[in-house]
Amino acid sequence: MIEKLIRLSLRNRVLVLLIATALFGWGVYSVQTNQVDAIPDLSENQVIVFTEWMGRSPQLIEDQITYPLVTNLQGLPEVRYVRGTSMFGMSFIYVIFQDETDVYWARERVLERLASATDLLPEGATPTLGPDGTGVGHVLWYTLDAPGMDLGEQRAVQDWYVKFALQNVPGVSEVASFGGFQKQYQLTLDPNKLTYYDLSVPQVIQAVRANNNEGGGRKFERSDIGYIIKTTGYLQSVEEIENIAVATRQNVPIRVRDLAQVQTTGESRLGIFDLNGEGETVGGIVVMRYGENAAEVIERVKTKMDEVAQGLPEGMKFQIVYDRSGLIRESIHSVRNTLIEEMIVASVVVFLFLLDWRSALVIIIQLPLSVAIGFILLNAFGISSNIMSLTGIALSIGVIVDDAIVMVENAYRHLADAQGDRGEKW
CATH class of the missing domain: 3.30.70.1430 (Multidrug efflux transporter AcrB pore domain)
Known part of the structure; x- marks a missing residue:
């Protein structure tokens, strides 16, 4: 079978060269389009x-x-x-x-x-x-650097402005907020006053919910002008909550302020986020969507951050605390340099041992072609360029060179024997 394949290749050299050129071009395209990440997704x-x-x-x-x-x-x-x-x-x-x-x-x-x-x-x-x-989808962490602004205001900016903007970036699955305080209105009820007025906690809750609502009316036209009737009932301050009537006693309203202390506070927290021991801060974690290119997603998020920064309050800016793109660049750059160095060293060694430039050229051409075909297979199976996959390609170069040297040297010896000049060549 192998002899037939070799004979067929020798008889159709131009076709073999065209196929090799096409595979090499496909491989170069695969290198450019292959997903890049520092670590493989084994989750x-x-x-x-x-x-x-x-x-x-x-x-x-x-x-x-x-x-x-x-x-x-x-x-x-x-x-x-x-x-x-x-x-x-x-x-x-x-x-x-x-x-x-x-x-x-x-x-x-x-x-x-x-x-x-x-x-x-x-x-x-x-x-x-x-x-x-995935479990390795946390590609970027950032904080909001805002000296003089309290943590509640920073968290509000993060939750209601920054988070929604970054979630629109293609490839981003979620932006998880952390740190600070989530603003809320808190009612601290006095049980003695509830007992005195013969009221219960559910009655107070129902009264607050009923008064935190808007009702729609209808639209009517007058003098060719359309008017929309509606009621504005959403609570917007502590004073409005305090003035809510829970019940009446002898035509006297019993308001929330008669039963509880109302204040603006933060939701109960299970922990804090401290940055470099300098105090609490507010920020977010960008989670990459399944199957996306980590390097491209990070660049798109950074571009969006520059755009979002223009609408931040004065004095507030982004501070990136974890960026996987640096690890990606260093890892891929290191392994790719190793690949290039291995191909150059292998080519020089082959030429020195064989002392025949045509034989060395066969092996030199085989190395980048094999690597290019490897990237075609990486794309076909959905494997990203990471430390493990590129290291595997780097290790395989040694096997490729060994096989090529054995085949080329064996072919060179048989050709020399056939020409009757083996003693002259060796």
Whole structure:
């Protein structure tokens, strides 16, 4: 078989050269379009289901949320296993699919099953899907450098301006906020006053909810001008909450300020984010979408940051604390330089040992062609250019050179024997 292939190649040299040229050109294109990352994605093909039910103990979360969801999601097609984790106020379900399963198909199957599983959960507990990212999808961390601005205002800027802008960047799955305080209005009820006025906590909650609403009317025209009637009822200050009437006693309204202390504060936190021991800060984590090019996503996010920075409050700016693009550039640059050095050294050694430029040229041409074909296969199987894949190509160059030297030297010897000048050449 091999002899027939060699004979066919020798008889069709032009065709072989054209095929080699086409493969080399395809390989060069594959090098330019191949996804680039520093580390390979070895995480499992999973879909995360997150359910929040604040104020409940881990055992209650396990019994009423985690267990019903785990048992309901186990029958999905192509599922390997389902894991569940319960903690205070939160439940995490990890649905692990087969490696060849498309992640977006898997997310659709999980959503279909969750639509029927919501009836099994208690009121107020709504399961949601986690971001369509992987375990190595955290490609960039940043903080907001704003001297003189309190953490609540910084978190508000992050949640209501920066986060929404960066989430629109192609390839970004989620921007997770961290640090600071999430602003909220807090009512501290006095149980003695509730007892005195014969009121309950649900009555106060219902009164606040009923007064934090807007109602629509209708549209009417007058003098060819259209007017829209509506009521503005959203609460916008502490004073408005304090003036809400909960009930009346002898035609005298009992307001929230008579029952509770109202103040602006932050939501309870489970931890803080400190930067270099200099104090708390606010920022975000950019999570890359599954299957995206990490280097390109990071560059697009940085470009968007320059655009977003123009609308930040005066004195506030971005500070990048973790950027994988630097690791990507250094890793890929180091391995690619090693590839080039290996090809040059191997070519020089082959020429010195064979002392025949035509034989050395065969091996020299084979090295970049083999590497180019390797990148074609990387693209075909969806493997990114990372430390492991490029190192594998670098290690394979030694095997390629050894095989080429054996084949070329053997062919050279047989040709010399056929020409009767073996003693002259050796």
